[in-house]
Amino acid sequence: MLFKRILYLIAILISLQSIGQDQTPSLTFWKTLQSHCGKAYAGTLEIPQDDEAFGGKVLRMHLRSCTENEIRIPFYVGEDKSRTWILSMQNGIISLKHDHRHKDGTMDAINFYGGTATNQGKADVQFFPADVHTQTSIPEAATNVWWITIDDTSFTYNLRRLGTDRVFRVVMDLTKPIDTPEAPWGWKD
Numbered sequence: 001m002l003f004k005r006i007l008y009l010i011a012i013l014i015s016l017q018s019i020g021q022d023q024t025p026s027l028t029f030w031k032t033l034q035s036h037c038g039k040a041y042a043g044t045l046e047i048p049q050d051d052e053a054f055g056g057k058v059l060r061m062h063l064r065s066c067t068e069n070e071i072r073i074p075f076y077v078g079e080d081k082s083r084t085w086i087l088s089m090q091n092g093i094i095s096l097k098h099d100h101r102h103k104d105g106t107m108d109a110i111n112f113y114g115g116t117a118t119n120q121g122k123a124d125v126q127f128f129p130a131d132v133h134t135q136t137s138i139p140e141a142a143t144n145v146w147w148i149t150i151d152d153t154s155f156t157y158n159l160r161r162l163g164t165d166r167v168f169r170v171v172m173d174l175t176k177p178i179d180t181p182e183a184p185w186g187w188k189d
Contacts, residue, residue: 026092028123030071032150033087037066040180041155043172053077054170061085061155061172062181072099074184075157075170081184082108085157087148093117096128096146101186110137115146125149150174 040062045054057078065072073085084099095116100108115128128146135142143162148155153175159168 024092024120025123026089026094026117026120026126029121029126029150030087030089030094032123033063033071033155034066036155036174037063037071038180039063039177041172041174041176042178043155043170045169046171047167047169051168059170059172060178060181064184064187074181074187076181076184081182084184084186086112086114092120094121094126094128095131096126096148099186101184103185105186107186113138113141115144124151 040060043059043061045051045057045059049055054077057080058076060076062074062076063071064074069089071087073087074081075083075085077083082101082103084101086097086099088095088097093116095114097112097114100111102108113130113134115131115134117126117128121127126148128148130141130144134144141161143164145160145162147158149158150156151174153173155172155174157168157170157172160166
């Protein structure tokens with residue numbers, strides 16, 4: 001009888017431990033993002049509205065490739081299909097990298113910059129301070145902090161370059177999926 005009670009208590013503790021692990025903020029964020037896999041959305045540039053590269057252009061993102069530990073999100077700016085956000089999860093911590101390609105699919109000279117969260121963040125926001133690769137390849141971006149938010153209605157991609165006026169914010173409307181865009185540069189369908 002005592003042995004059965006001990007086994008029962010152990011089973012409860014294991015169950016509670018796994019429930020607690022499922023509820024870490026980074027994992028909740030990850031699962032919310034994964035729930036949109038395969039879908040595409042349109043959005044707008046909020047800051048700065050007068051940006052030459054992004055302002056007045058149709059902005060779209062497509063959660064095109066999702067695995068257990070990686071989510072690739074091509075980000076389209078008008079007809080420019082050069083950008084993909086790559087989010088990866090390792091040991092409960094999320095990283096953000098930027099993959100840039102030319103029209104022929106070759107990598108841009110400045111590529112795979114970004115950062116890794118320093119903690120598990122929050123269920124609706126993750127912060128990514130510039131990593132060493134970014135600091136080395138783009139010295140002026142050494143103080144970059146990117147963050148992504150997600151809730152029931154929107155996904156935002158944000159950038160702030162500390163010590164400067166550089167601020168960037170794109171808001172994607174998650175309430176209205178759009179048609180899936182064609183493959184970005186460097187991808188094979």
